[in-house]
Structures are given as C-alpha cells and as structure tokens.
Amino acid sequence: xxxxxxxxxxxxxxxxxxxxxxxxxxxxxxxxxxxxxxxxxxxxxxxxxxxxxxxxxxxxxxxxxxxxxxxxxxxxxxxxxxxxxxxxxxxxxxxxxxxxxxxxxxxxxxxxxxxx
Amino acid sequence: xxxxxxxxxxxxxxxxxxxxxxxxxxxxxxxxxxxxxxxxxxxxxxxxxxxxxxxxxxxxxxxxxxxxxxxxxxxxxxxxxxxxxxxxxxxxxxxxxxxxxxxxxxxxxxxxxxxxxxxxxxxxxxxxxxxxxxxxxxxxxxxxxxxxxxxxxxxxxxxxxxxxxxxxxxxxxxxxxxxxxxxxxxxxxxxxxxxxxxxxxxxxxxxxxxxxxxxxxxxxxxxxxxxxxxxxxxxxxxxxxxxxxxxxxxxxxxxxxxxxxxxxxxxxxxxxxxxxxxxxxxxxxxxxxxxxxxxxxxxxxxxxxxxxxxxxxxxxxxxxxxxxxxxxxxxxxxxxxxxxxxxxxxxxxxxxxxxxxxxxxxxxxxxxxxxxxxxxxxxxxxxxxxxxxxxxxxxxxxxxxxxxxxxxxxxxxxxxxxxxxxxxxxxxxxxxxxxx
Numbered sequence: 001x002x003x004x005x006x007x008x009x010x011x012x013x014x015x016x017x018x019x020x021x022x023x024x025x026x027x028x029x030x031x032x033x034x035x036x037x038x039x040x041x042x043x044x045x046x047x048x049x050x051x052x053x054x055x056x057x058x059x060x061x062x063x064x065x066x067x068x069x070x071x072x073x074x075x076x077x078x079x080x081x082x083x084x085x086x087x088x089x090x091x092x093x094x095x096x097x098x099x100x101x102x103x104x105x106x107x108x109x110x111x112x113x114x115x116x
Numbered sequence: 117x118x119x120x121x122x123x124x125x126x127x128x129x130x131x132x133x134x135x136x137x138x139x140x141x142x143x144x145x146x147x148x149x150x151x152x153x154x155x156x157x158x159x160x161x162x163x164x165x166x167x168x169x170x171x172x173x174x175x176x177x178x179x180x181x182x183x184x185x186x187x188x189x190x191x192x193x194x195x196x197x198x199x200x201x202x203x204x205x206x207x208x209x210x211x212x213x214x215x216x217x218x219x220x221x222x223x224x225x226x227x228x229x230x231x232x233x234x235x236x237x238x239x240x241x242x243x244x245x246x247x248x249x250x251x252x253x254x255x256x257x258x259x260x261x262x263x264x265x266x267x268x269x270x271x272x273x274x275x276x277x278x279x280x281x282x283x284x285x286x287x288x289x290x291x292x293x294x295x296x297x298x299x300x301x302x303x304x305x306x307x308x309x310x311x312x313x314x315x316x317x318x319x320x321x322x323x324x325x326x327x328x329x330x331x332x333x334x335x336x337x338x339x340x341x342x343x344x345x346x347x348x349x350x351x352x353x354x355x356x357x358x359x360x361x362x363x364x365x366x367x368x369x370x371x372x373x374x375x376x377x378x379x380x381x382x383x384x385x386x387x388x389x390x391x392x393x394x395x396x397x398x399x400x401x402x403x404x405x406x407x408x409x410x411x412x413x414x415x416x417x418x419x420x421x422x423x424x425x426x427x428x429x430x431x432x433x434x435x436x437x438x439x440x441x442x443x444x445x446x447x448x449x450x451x452x453x454x455x456x457x458x459x460x461x462x463x464x465x466x467x468x469x470x471x472x473x474x475x476x477x478x479x480x481x482x483x484x485x486x487x488x489x490x491x492x493x494x495x496x497x498x499x500x501x502x503x504x505x506x507x508x509x510x511x512x513x514x515x516x517x518x519x520x521x522x523x524x525x526x527x528x529x530x531x532x533x534x535x536x537x538x539x540x541x542x543x544x545x546x547x548x549x550x551x552x
Binding site: 026027028030031032033060061062064065066068069070072073074075076077080099110112 | 459462467472
C-alpha cells in the first residue's frame with residue numbers, strides 16, 4: 001500500500017507528513033527517471049516536535065553511485081517546504097528493495113506490466 | 117543499518133582525463149588504420165600494426181578502463197578510493213608511455229631494425245602505471261569489509277595486467293638487445309593472451325557482475341557461478357602460459373581453451389540469470405552496445421577455436437584480433453562510456469542541486485542522435501572490416517575504416533560535449549509553507 005494511504009488521520013503530524021510525501025513524488029531517480037515514491041524507495045517519514053524530519057529510505061542497489069544525489073534531492077525538496085526544519089535521511093537495506101515495492105504508476109513509468 | 121557506506125566518488129582529476137584522452141586515442145587509431153589498411157591483409161608481426169594495436173589496447177581500452185575503474189572501485193569495494201594522487205600519476209605515466217611505445221613501434225622500419233630506447237622507456241612507464249593501478253586496487257579492496265568475488269576478479273585482472281606489461285617491456289627489450297633464445301613470435305602469443313584473458317576478460321567479468329545487475333535492476337543469487345568462472349579461467353590461463361613458455365604453444369592449448377570456455381560459460385549463465393530477473397523494459401542504445409559486445413565475444417571465441425583446431429592462414433589471426441579488440445572490447449566501451457561518464461559529470465554538477473529546481477538528467481548531457489550515428493557507423497565499420505578481410509577486398513576495408521573514423525568522431529564529439537558541460541539550473545519558486 002502506498003505510504004500516503006498508510007498515514008493515520010489521528011497522527012499529530014498528519015498534515016505535514018501528507019505534504020512532505022507529496023513533495024517526495026518530485027524527487028527523481030536520475031538513472032531510472034522515475035520518482036522515488038513510485039519506486040518504493042521511501043519506507044517511512046517522522047516529524048518530531050523538535051522540528052526534525054527523519055526520512056527512512058533505501059536505494060535500488062547497495063552503494064549506488066547516485067545514492068548521495070538522491071538523498072540530497074530528498075533534503076532539498078523537504079527544506080523547500082519546511083525551511084525551519086532539520087532534515088535527516090537514513091538509508092536501510094532491510095527490508096531489501098525489490099520490484100514488489102514499485103507502485104502501479106511506477107511500473108507503468110518503467111514500461112513494466114501491471115502487478116498480478 | 118550496520119556497515120552502511122555510500123562510497124564517495126573520487127575527484128574528477130582521478131577519472132575524467134582518462135575518458136578524454138582515451139577518446140583521442142580512439143580517433144587516432146581509426147585514422148592510422150585507414151592509412152595502414154594494407155597491413156591488415158599481411159602478417160600480424162608488422163611494426164605499424166603493432167603500433168596501432170598498442171594504441172588500441174593501451175591508449176584506448178586500458179586508458180578508459182583505468183578511469184572507469186577508479187570511479188567504480190569505491191562502488192564495488194564499498195569504500196573510498198585508496199589514493200586519488202596515485203590515480204592521476206598512473207594517468208600521466210600511461211599517457212606518456214603509450215605515446216613513446218607506439219611511436220617507437222611506428223618508427224621501427226623492419227624486424228631487423230633496432231627498436232628505439234625511448235620506445236623502451238615508454239614500455240617501462242606503462243609497466244609503472246599498471247603497478248600504480250594494482251596498488252590502488254589492492255589498497256581500496258584491502259579495506260573492503262565484505263568478501264566479494266567481483267573484487268577478486270578486478271584485483272586478479274590488475275595483477276595480470278602487470279604481468280602483461282612486464283612481459284611486453286621484456287619483449288621490447290629483446291627487440292633492442294636480443295637476449296631471449298625462444299621464438300619471439302611464440303612469446304608474443306603468450307603476451308597477447310595474458311592481456312586478453314588475464315586483464316580484459318577478468319576485469320570485464322568483475323565489473324559486469326556488479327554493474328549489469330545495477331543497470332538492468334536484475335538480481336542473481338548464483339554467485340557460485342562467478343567463483344567457478346574465476347577458478348576455471350585462472351587455471352586455464354596459468355596452464356596455458358606455463359606450458360606455452362616451456363614447450364611452445366602446442367595442441368594441448370585446446371585443453372586450456374576448454375577450461376577458459378567453461379569459465380566464460382559460468383559467467384554467461386550468471387548474467388543470464390540476472391537478465392531473466394530484470395525489469396523487463398526496452399534496452400536503451402548503451403545496453404545494445406553491451407549486447408553486441410557479447411555477440412562479438414562469441415565470434416572471437418569461434419575464431420580462436422578455428423585457429424587452435426585448424427591453424428588457418430594468417431589473415432584469420434588478424435580477424436581474431438580485430439573481433440577481440442574492435443568487436444568485443446570496443447563495443448563494450450562504446451556503450452558503457454555513456455552509462456558512466458554522464459553520471460560522473462552529472463554528480464559533479466547537480467548532486468547538491470537535486471530537488472532544488474529544474475536540472476537536466478544524466479542522459480541529457482550528451483546528444484542521443486550522435487550516439488545513434490555512432491551505433492550505425494560502428495556496425496558498418498566492424499562487420500565491413502571483417503567481410504573485407506574475409507573476401508580480401510581492399511576497397512571494402514578502406515570504406516569500413518572510414519566508417520570507423522566516423523564512429524570515433526561521433527563518440528569523441530559526445531565526450532567533448534559531456535566534459536564541457538556547464539551547469540543548467542532553473543531555481544524552483546519556494547512554495548508558501550503550509551499551516552502547522
């Protein structure tokens with residue numbers, strides 16, 4: 001299920017998280033030309049009362065040479081929307097990224113057949 | 117979370133000069149080939165042809181592999197490059213060495229003539245450059261935490277390169293100060309195959325086993341196939357070289373060739389598994405070059421088998437060399453350049469701007485139409501040359517070398533466009549902050 005749909009309305013940062021995740025649809029993987037949300041690279045987002053945003057994400061391949069650029073893209077995009085916040089990205093390898101993570105829209109953009 | 121290290125790309129001076137100079141050598145070799153197309157129908161121990169071959173394997177292919185290697189080592193070993201300074205020194209040594217060595221061959225009029233001292237110095241500089249490459253590979257992989265068969269392939273290939281350049285230097289020494297009692301031409305075969313199967317083949321296996329899954333977004337859990345390939349290829353190489361040095365190249369070479377082919381088959385099975393588990397999307401032109409390179413590798417092997425089994429006339433050895441250098445290796449480099457260089461340059465210009473506004477994509481850093489032109493001209497050049505040699509048609513050979521010049525110019529122009537890229541950035545308007 002897309003991350004946006006998993007957000008709980010009673011989450012105190014529901015509105016901010018919704019806006020943040022929507023902005024992350026604008027961060028493109030420069031190799032695949034598909035945004036990182038539809039690729040399923042973003043695993044979670046947290047806002048703290050101390051004005052910090054923590055994005056937990058992965059990369060399509062470990063030690064991707066464009067990994068830094070993608071992380072910079074996430075930070076820059078969120079800082080445009082939340083200039084007073086401090087943004088941190090955390091890369092995790094478990095669960096490992098797989099094609100199952102890619103959304104239907106992402107599959108369409110990659111030229112793949114739809115799931116199932 | 118443990119052991120996460122997104123390796124940092126080395127500074128541009130450790131990588132980009134290799135790409136630029138390699139393109140110049142490619143243009144040079146295609147022009148020289150036009151003027152020496154008559155040499156292709158003669159024997160392979162021709163000094164002008166030797167000069168062109170060394171420009172191809174050292175100035176063009178090894179030069180670009182060094183550059184790409186310095187960029188990719190941190191990715192493969194998951195650590196920063198051991199020394200960027202050593203990388204740049206290796207570039208200077210390789211460049212000077214290739215110029216001197218190739219000019220040395222070119223200026224040696226015949227087999228009986230004396231090979232110039234500065235040609236020998238060139239050979240020595242190339243050997244030193246390969247030593248520095250080994251130091252960087254060993255230094256980077258030493259601090260690599262995880263065991264990786266890809267890393268072993270690359271380190272082993274670098275060691276084979278050192279042996280190849282040392283053997284080449286000793287052979288060049290023998291041209292000026294004869295001291296080897298064995299047949300020079302027999303030793304030349306060992307030197308050439310040390311380079312082809314020891315250096316190029318194993319380097320390509322190591323790098324492809326890491327990059328092809330990355331580019332295709334495919335995966336394979338069959339790493340044991342790569343381990344088998346490593347054992348078989350190196351066993352075949354060691355036996356071939358030892359036996360060849362002691363007893364000359366005999367019919368036993370077939371046994372060593374079978375070991376080598378079994379190793380290549382294991383590598384191919386690994387790649388097939390990756391290919392079957394990839395995202396099924398159309399292959400772009402850069403990957404089409406890779407596919408073509410594998411077809412050319414198959415043709416190279418077929419030519420080698422024919423030579424070993426039937427010992428056909430001398431021109432088949434020229435065809436074999438042409439398929440290996442201009443077919444298999446060059447096709448790979450012609451495609452992979454555009455899978456590496458634009459990303460290296462893009463990272464330098466746009467890494468910190470990503471997400472801040474409108475920026476070009478890596479594939480927009482070069483001209484797609486030039487790449488298309490390069491593809492068609494290359495096909496005409498390579499297969500035209502092979503057909504011309506098979507049919508002994510001088511006109512077709514000349515026309516094909518003209519196509520090769522076209523290929524190298526379209527490639528070189530794209531390299532210049534990428535290297536001279538200026539940052540294009542349109543700042544995004546900052547949206548109003550939402551109510552919080």
